[in-house]
Amino acid sequence: MPxxxxxxxxxxxxxxxxxxxxxxxxxxxxxxYKASGIFNYAQGVMALFAAMTLVGIMNGQxxxxxxxxxxxxxxxxxxGWSVPGFVAILLTLAVMVLLAWAVQRFVMRHLVGQEPxxxxxxxxxxxxxxxxxxxxxxxxxxxxxxxxxxQGINLWIDETTxxxxxxGFFIDxxxxxxxxxxxxxxxxxxxFSQYTKQGRAMRAxxxxxxxxxxxxxxxxxxxxxxxxxxxxxxxxxxIMWGTKSGVxxxxxxxxxxxxxxxxxxxxxxxxxxxxxxxxxxxxxxxFEFALGPALGGATExxxxxxxxxxxxxxxxxxxxxxxxxxxx
Amino acid sequence: MLDAAxxxxxxxxxxxxxxxxxxxxxxxxxxxxxxxLTVPKGGITAxxxxxxxxxxxxxxxxxxxxxxxxxxxTKGSIRYRGESIHASDPADLVEKGVIQVMEGRHCxxxxxxxxxxxxxxxxxxxxxxxxxxxxxxxxxxxxxLKERRRSQAGYTSGGEQQxxxxxxALMSRPETILLDEPSMGLAPQLVEExxxxxxxxxxxxxVSFLLAEQNTNVALRFAHYxxxxxxxxxxxxxxxxxxxxxxxxxxxxxxxSDEGRKSFRDVRSYRRRKRWL
Numbered sequence: 001m002p003x004x005x006x007x008x009x010x011x012x013x014x015x016x017x018x019x020x021x022x023x024x025x026x027x028x029x030x031x032x033y034k035a036s037g038i039f040n041y042a043q044g045v046m047a048l049f050a051a052m053t054l055v056g057i058m059n060g061q062x063x064x065x066x067x068x069x070x071x072x073x074x075x076x077x078x079x080g081w082s083v084p085g086f087v088a089i090l091l092t093l094a095v096m097v098l099l100a101w102a103v104q105r106f107v108m109r110h111l112v113g114q115e116p117x118x119x120x121x122x123x124x125x126x127x128x129x130x131x132x133x134x135x136x137x138x139x140x141x142x143x144x145x146x147x148x149x150x151q152g153i154n155l156w157i158d159e160t161t162x163x164x165x166x167x168g169f170f171i172d173x174x175x176x177x178x179x180x181x182x183x184x185x186x187x188x189x190x191x192f193s194q195y196t197k198q199g200r201a202m203r204a205x206x207x208x209x210x211x212x213x214x215x216x217x218x219x220x221x222x223x224x225x226x227x228x229x230x231x232x233x234x235x236x237x238x239i240m241w242g243t244k245s246g247v248x249x250x251x252x253x254x255x256x257x258x259x260x261x262x263x264x265x266x267x268x269x270x271x272x273x274x275x276x277x278x279x280x281x282x283x284x285x286x287f288e289f290a291l292g293p294a295l296g297g298a299t300e301x302x303x304x305x306x307x308x309x310x311x312x313x314x315x316x317x318x319x320x321x322x323x324x325x326x327x328x
Numbered sequence: 329m330l331d332a333a334x335x336x337x338x339x340x341x342x343x344x345x346x347x348x349x350x351x352x353x354x355x356x357x358x359x360x361x362x363x364x365l366t367v368p369k370g371g372i373t374a375x376x377x378x379x380x381x382x383x384x385x386x387x388x389x390x391x392x393x394x395x396x397x398x399x400x401x402t403k404g405s406i407r408y409r410g411e412s413i414h415a416s417d418p419a420d421l422v423e424k425g426v427i428q429v430m431e432g433r434h435c436x437x438x439x440x441x442x443x444x445x446x447x448x449x450x451x452x453x454x455x456x457x458x459x460x461x462x463x464x465x466x467x468x469x470x471x472x473l474k475e476r477r478r479s480q481a482g483y484t485s486g487g488e489q490q491x492x493x494x495x496x497a498l499m500s501r502p503e504t505i506l507l508d509e510p511s512m513g514l515a516p517q518l519v520e521e522x523x524x525x526x527x528x529x530x531x532x533x534x535v536s537f538l539l540a541e542q543n544t545n546v547a548l549r550f551a552h553y554x555x556x557x558x559x560x561x562x563x564x565x566x567x568x569x570x571x572x573x574x575x576x577x578x579x580x581x582x583x584x585s586d587e588g589r590k591s592f593r594d595v596r597s598y599r600r601r602k603r604w605l
Contacts, residue, residue, distance in 0.1 A: 112396045197450065204436045204447045211434035213393055215496060216422030216451040322438055 003167075010161075010169045011289045012282055017175030019281020020182045021244070024237040025258040026265065026273040027185065028230045033267045034193070035202045035226040036108075038119040042127035044255020046099075046231060049134045051238030051247045053095050055145050056138040057088040063137045085147035089235070096231030097224075099130075104224045112209065112219060131252060140249065145242035149177050178240045182274065185236060189229070189270055202226060206268075260308035266321020275319060280304045340368035343504055343536055344390065344426070349404030351385050351394065351560075359385045361560040362404070367504065367538045372530050374551035374568065375540040376581065381557040383540035384431055387506045390538070391428035392418050408504075422451045425503030431512060431540075433489040435496075437482030441473055444481050444492050448499030459499070466495040469525055487518040494522075498529070504536045505529075511543045519543065523550045544581035548572045556581070 025047060032040040056063060060079040069075060083091070107122050150173040162168035193199035205212040205222045213219060241251055257280075265276025284303040292299050311318065344367035351360040360382045367373045375383045388394045389401050392413070406414050408426060421427070427448075436444050445466055449459045467474040470491040476484055481492050490510055497505050507526065511519040527550055529535045541547035548554055554571045556564040564577070571577050578584045 197446075200439070200443055200447060201450055203439055203443075207436040207438050208434050210393060210396060211430060211436060211493075212447070213396060213418045214391065214428045214430055214434070215448050216419040216427070216500060217447065218417070218419045219396075 006165045006167050008286065008289060010167075011285045013169060013171060014175075015282035015285030016278055017171065017179060017281070018285065019278035020175070020179045020274075021237070021240055021277075022254075022257050022261050022280055023274045023277025024178070024182055024185070024233065024240060025254050026261040026277055027182075027189070027270065028233040028237065029255075029258055029262055030265075030267060030270055030273045031189070031230045031233060032226055034206045034270075036119070036223060037116055037206060038108075038123060039116075039267070040230065041120065041123040041255075042130055043230065043234060044252040044258070045127045045130045045134070046096075046234035047238040047241065047254065048247075048249065048251040049099070049130050049238075050092055050096055050231065050235035051145060051242035051251060052134050052138045052143075054088055054092045054147070054235070054239065055143045055242070055247050057091050058083050058085060058145075058147070059143075061138060066139065067136060089147065089239075092235055093232060096235055097228045100224050100227030100231050103227050104220060108223055109220060127252070131249070135249075142246050142248040145239065145247050147239060147243070149174055149239075149243055151243065174240070174243060181236060181240075185233065186270060186274055193270070198222075198225065257304060260304035262318070263308040263311050264318055266318025268322045269318070269320035272318055272320030280307065283307060340370055342366050343369050343409060344538065345405075345407045345410075346386070346390065347405045347407070349386075349389055349406060350402050351382075351389050351399055352402050353397070353399045355400075359399070359560055360389065363557065363560070363562055364404075365538075365555050365562065365565070367536055368553075369503075369536055370530070370534060371553060372526065372537040372539060372551045374547040374554040375538065375557060376542075376544050376547060376554055377557035378542065380559075382560040383542075383557055384508055385560075386557070387428055387508050387538065387540055391421060391426065391506055392416060393428060393430075419451060422500050422502075425501070426506065427497045427500050427502045427504075428506040429493045429497045429508060429510070431508040433486070433493045435481040435484075435489045435492045437480065439481055440478050441481055441484065441488075441492055442477040445473070445495050445499050448496035451500060462499055462501065466498050469498075469528065470495050486513050487515075487522070490514065490518075490522055491525075494525070498533075498535075502535060504538065507537055507539045509540055509542065511541060511546060519546055526550060544577070548577075 025044065028043040028046065029040060032038055032043070060081045060083065062068065062076050062079060065077050103126065107126060108119070111119055111122060152173055154171045154173050154176060157171045158168040193202060201212070201217045202222055202225070204217060205219060209219060212222075237254075238251070241254055261273060261276040261280050264279055265272030265274070284300045287303045288297070288299045346363060346365045348362045348364050349360055350358070350362060352358050363382065363386055365373070365375070365386075375386060377383055385394070385399065388397070388399065390406055390413075394400065401414060405412060408421075408424060413421060413424070413426075436447060439447070442463070445463060446459070449462070452459060472488060473491055473495055476488060481489060484492065494507070494510070510522050510526070514522065523546055526537060526539070530537060539547060539551060548568045548571055551568045554565065554568050555562050556571070556577065564571070564574070566574070
């Protein structure tokens with residue numbers, strides 16, 4: 001087999017894995033958009049906040065330590081214990097649910113029936129607020145996150161491909177785990193929204209707030225639920241990205257990469273977020289591999305956005321997005 | 329069908345009592361200026377009037393959907409079975425048995441017809457078997473919905489969407505349905521069909537209706553009692569049969585006068601000289 005083709009295969013595989021990580025972030029956007037018609041600008045920051053909270057809890061950091069020390073002149077920084085990963089994840093989840101409740105109670109509740117653009121602006125405000133709170137709570141140092149997920153090269157794939165192609169593929173174990181978790185997450189979310197009463201209510205709210213209210217669906221409850229689920233997805237994304245590249249403030253920027261994913265997959269489709277993520281992941285890796293050298297490299301930075309632009313021109317609802325149904 | 333109006337028991341238990349309410353939107357726009365009405369158990373009560381008279385606002389004040397549109401009841405009281413429902417959540421009201429079918433259908437477009445119906449049972453806690461039974465009941469009244477149960481509601485016709493909206497409300501096992509403008513945008517034949525079903529539901533299932541309608545002619549044929557609203561006030565009320573025979577109602581809302589049907593132009597110029605208020 002020609003060497004180039006083998007390389008391309010490895011690049012494709014790696015692209016798929018990277019795509020899964022994009023898709024994880026995009027999923028959170030889709031959930032909130034589906035349920036409330038809000039484009040939640042704060043989704044990336046929520047992933048950052050979740051990851052920082054998780055690290056903070058695991059390391060036994062005292063939240064708001066700087067603030068406490070500044071006010072009371074003390075020198076507390078750590079509780080002096082460390083919490084096992086699984087327990088810390090559960091605690092972080094509880095924090096995310098609390099956050100969802102607070103968002104609903106203090107922001108969204110007051111904006112029922114407002115224009116989507118106003119809700120969108122509110123989430124921008126939320127993003128900045130949350131970033132500030134994360135900084136104040138846990139400090140701004142770059143931290144490593146290790147909840148016990150396998151990392152490093154997968155030897156089995158390396159050896160198997162070496163035997164077949166005479167060339168070992170480098171696939172990170174973490175990417176494989178991320179793929180499995182994303183698959184589980186999507187199956188669970190689709191099952192939830194299609195086959196349960198609350199899922200149906202969620203989709204109803206997305207279609208028509210007023211009508212949902214009129215049949216007795218509580219918008220407050222549904223929105224807290226949706227923001228909690230989005231918080232959970234943000235936590236998963238935060239764990240994956242945090243493990244891969246460390247917990248730092250640039251993590252919130254991965255939200256930007258989720259935008260082209262959404263434009264490709266459609267804002268309203270959970271499977272669309274996954275497929276969109278995979279196309280972007282594979283697309284940008286293969287493009288870099290094939291044309292990168294000719295174009296001077298670093299095409300990964302812009303490829304996704306250009307692809308999204310092309311989609312916006314020819315298929316604005318994305319691959320899987322719901323067509324806007326309009327009766328005349 | 330006309331006789332029902334005369335034989336309605338005047339002593340029937342009062343379900344809904346709206347007492348002199350005033351509604352303001354956005355803190356400035358005064359829409360209702362003192363509306364009072366009662367809905368008896370087992371009756372079809374019509375709320376009539378032209379565009380902007382305040383029919384929809386009255387219904388929304390009762391179901392408390394006003395809140396999400398920045399509207400507010402600033403004066404008066406609304407009671408259901410003697411209990412003040414002024415500040416209760418729409419969800420609480422649905423559980424109490426009051427549900428609104430909104431003007432313009434408002435189906436959940438991306439849900440299938442059956443899913444739409446099932447959302448109506450959201451507040452119910454009596455188990456799947458009972459809900460399934462009511463689903464059959466709804467399909468019984470609206471056989472057309474059964475054929476289209478798997479289609480997305482957004483792709484069904486206007487008449488079917490009206491049926492979906494009504495069936496969805498029925499799924500909550502309501503005692504009172506606030507039905508807003510069911511005839512809107514429908515062919516006359518369909519309007520008859522829809523009103524026939526309203527009458528059936530009223531007689532066989534014992535559902536009481538408060539019905540807002542611009543189509544005075546049809547509404548007064550099916551209702552037992554009517555209120556006429558103009559510019560946010562009730563200007564006239566009475567048993568439907570009486571309203572039908574009232575010369576002013578005939579002239580203003582049915583387009584008829586003693587000299588027979590008048591042309592549009594004449595009616596309009598006449599209205600300019602003589603108004604209710």
